[in-house]
Amino acid sequence: MxxxxxxxxxxxxxxxxxxxxxxxxxxxxxxxxxxxxxxxxxxxxxxxxxxxxxxxxxxxxxxxxxxxxxxxxxxxxxxxxxxxxxxxGFLDTDWTWGPVDAPGECWTCGDDLCLRYEAGALHVTCGDDDHALALYVPPSFLQSQPRDVVAERAGFLENRWGSLTRAGVCSECSGRVKGELELWHGDPEHYVYHGDCHHCGFQHVLPVGLFLLGHPDVLAFHFDHGVDVRTVPFWTLDFCEPGAESVVSRAPLRVRVVVEAGCETLSLTVDGDGEVVETERT
The missing domain is CATH 1.10.10.10 (Winged helix-like DNA-binding domain superfamily/Winged helix DNA-binding domain)
Known part of the structure; x- marks a missing residue:
């Protein structure tokens, strides 16, 4: 092209x-x-x-x-x-929306959250810009969806983003994405899946938990507990929080994510390429 x-x-x-x-x-x-x-x-x-x-x-x-x-x-x-x-509306850099109350608490400080659109992104924020999460949904989404379901449906879109990235498909242009787990030197220091679109150059960076949110085992685990996790805002899920993963080994790299529901746990072990190599349900 x-x-x-x-x-x-x-x-x-x-x-x-x-x-x-x-x-x-x-x-x-x-x-x-x-x-x-x-x-x-x-x-x-x-x-x-x-x-x-x-x-x-x-x-x-x-x-x-x-x-x-x-x-x-x-x-x-x-x-x-x-x-x-x-x-x-993606091309309108001056468009703003919100704030609207959002479920959950800030991962960094524990304060209440709201949704606010500005500078081309929907921010999940406690009011401190350093704590904000940026969701890339268009203004048309916010203009057309009822306000009381925006958080749920934005969560669905982010779930879809993770699923596409895991499948090697760019959510922006449908080009090929290839990536690996990388150590992210933030606060806290944590692992992310960093996918590079070989077509448009978009960089997909997801916390490991969010990367796995749409995995079939995660979906089935929650379904068994009466939850459609695809419609749950990811920032309310403990296993999606940056730093929630644990390192099993570094050579080769193996990272474990533990998902809890009811009295059960689901453990997923991921290799350096982002492939789930082991699951255990207890």
Missing amino acids: DDDASTDVFDVVSQATRADILRALADFHRSEGADARLAYNDLRKRVGERDSGNFTYHLDRLDGLVEGGADGYRLSRVGMRVVSMLRS
């Missing part, structure tokens, strides 16, 4: 009329279906452009994003992706 071609798309849609055309078609598809086509004059009216020559020029510039024909226009699959990106 050519990075220059992807950059060209940003240049094309940065013009207001072109962005309005894409949004108008997206709104049309929402009411009429993905395969429906909108006639030229109807599309121009929806955009509010009186100059047909200027409108035609900008419509032509959307070749590849908009498909045209005798019966009208519709978004291409690429065009739909572009509209989704534009409407996600």
Whole structure:
């Protein structure tokens, strides 16, 4: 894939009329279906452009994003992706949201938590920026979800992120992720899984517990105790806390995570590549 071609798309849609055309078609598809086509004059009216020559020029510039024909226009699959990106809000660096009360206590100081979106991330915070956890969910998620379920559904998205990373798939571009356990020199010092996307370069850094949150054995263990752990905010789970893991050996590296539910425990031993090499349930 050519990075220059992807950059060209940003240049094309940065013009207001072109962005309005894409949004108008997206709104049309929402009411009429993905395969429906909108006639030229109807599309121009929806955009509010009186100059047909200027409108035609900008419509032509959307070749590849908009498909045209005798019966009208519709978004291409690429065009739909572009509209989704534009409407996600990820590109609006000034957008803010919250604060909203969140379950759990700060891992560092034990204070109450809230959710607050700023600077491109949803922060789980006690108010001290040094203690905050950053969740990469888009503004569209926060605008469309009821506030009383945001924490639960944000937890689900983070669970999905860990599961994709463990499967070697980048949550950002679906490229290949390869990584290993690394010692993170924070406070406390702890191990993380550090995955590198070989396609987009995104760096996936997860505490070991969060990395294992969607593992089949962890899911089954909680299910047996009547809990769908995928919908539990990970920051309320002790085994996801940085430093909750223990080192079994350093050569070769083996790290153990212990999950508790009821009167039972599940121990998972992970090797340096992030593979679960042993489980024990007691």
